[in-house]
Amino acid sequence: MTTTTPDPLLAAEGITVRFGGLTALSDVGLSVAPGTVVGLIGPNGAGKTTLFNVVSGVVRPQSGTVAWKGRVLRAHRPHRLAGLRIARTLQGLNLFPGLTALENVMVGADRLARGGTFAMLTGLGHYHGDERRLRGRAMAALAEFGVADAARALPATLPFGVQKRVALARAVVADPELLLLDEPASGLSGEDITALGEAVRGFGARMGVLLVEHHMDLVMSVCDHIVVLNFGRVIAAGTPAEIQADAAVAQAYLGAAEEDFDA
Numbered sequence: 001m002t003t004t005t006p007d008p009l010l011a012a013e014g015i016t017v018r019f020g021g022l023t024a025l026s027d028v029g030l031s032v033a034p035g036t037v038v039g040l041i042g043p044n045g046a047g048k049t050t051l052f053n054v055v056s057g058v059v060r061p062q063s064g065t066v067a068w069k070g071r072v073l074r075a076h077r078p079h080r081l082a083g084l085r086i087a088r089t090l091q092g093l094n095l096f097p098g099l100t101a102l103e104n105v106m107v108g109a110d111r112l113a114r115g116g117t118f119a120m121l122t123g124l125g126h127y128h129g130d131e132r133r134l135r136g137r138a139m140a141a142l143a144e145f146g147v148a149d150a151a152r153a154l155p156a157t158l159p160f161g162v163q164k165r166v167a168l169a170r171a172v173v174a175d176p177e178l179l180l181l182d183e184p185a186s187g188l189s190g191e192d193i194t195a196l197g198e199a200v201r202g203f204g205a206r207m208g209v210l211l212v213e214h215h216m217d218l219v220m221s222v223c224d225h226i227v228v229l230n231f232g233r234v235i236a237a238g239t240p241a242e243i244q245a246d247a248a249v250a251q252a253y254l255g256a257a258e259e260d261f262d263a
């Protein structure tokens with residue numbers, strides 16, 4: 001039998017996570033196919049970050065599996081993601097304060113450096129060829145995000161929106177096959193969000209993307225498929241149009257808003 005649906009890059013199945021007596025995720029699944037942007041949304045406390053952390057290897061589920069290209073990941077750890085060609089950005093910027101924007105992006109290209117970025121940045125080992133090649137690549141990544149002129153600056157001296165772009169450049173500089181984005185729009189507004197949306201759509205043409213995000217306009221405009229969590233369960237999954245028309249989703253957000261209102 002032939003199928004038009006590509007095999008997923010990432011497939012999480014039956015994920016259950018408990019923190020003491022609290023069930024943060026209950027039998028949750030999602031998958032990301034190449035060239036698609038999958039959104040993960042839900043009210044506060046729904047379990048989005050927990051699922052992001054399971055996929056990243058930060059949290060180990062009590063049950064369920066995470067598979068990468070059809071192979072279940074058993075010793076799944078965050079520092080192994082780059083080797084699998086999975087990149088992620090976190091809610092915080094996580095830029096190295098003592099390195100310039102360019103050097104930060106070069107760290108993201110570590111997978112491509114034969115001697116490792118450490119050798120390259122410290123000058124130890126055989127690094128000259130790597131250094132030139134990766135510097136060029138990192139500059140190109142900064143230019144792609146319109147922040148090439150920030151290359152020599154330390155992160156703390158740059159506006160927040162520029163730091164965010166540097167963090168995105170670092171995430172994609174090594175050409176990942178899957179990009180995990182945890183609330184990339186947080187702290188951004190106006191044209192920075194518009195530019196972020198364009199960037200995420202651009203990533204979607206080159207790689208699979210999993211986007212955890214509160215900013216609904218962004219999610220609805222960039223995602224091919226959306227999974228909605230509430231109280232640790234998947235309550236809906238579908239296209240942006242299907243999710244916008246889903247009564248259970250509207251109820252979940254309305255309920256959350258009423259709780260916020262009562263608080």
Ligand SMILES: Nc1ncnc2c1ncn2[C@@H]1O[C@H](COP(=O)(O)OP(=O)(O)OP(=O)(O)O)[C@@H](O)[C@H]1O
Binds near residue numbers: 024042043049050
């Ligand atoms: N390390 C932890 N220990 C105990 N409880 C936790 C832990 N991490 C998350 N939780 C709880 O698990 C539930 C899901 O939290 P999670 O952060 O995954 O939700 P979220 O959808 O990302 O929320 P938000 O949108 O507010 O970031 C919440 O009730 C939260 O309090």
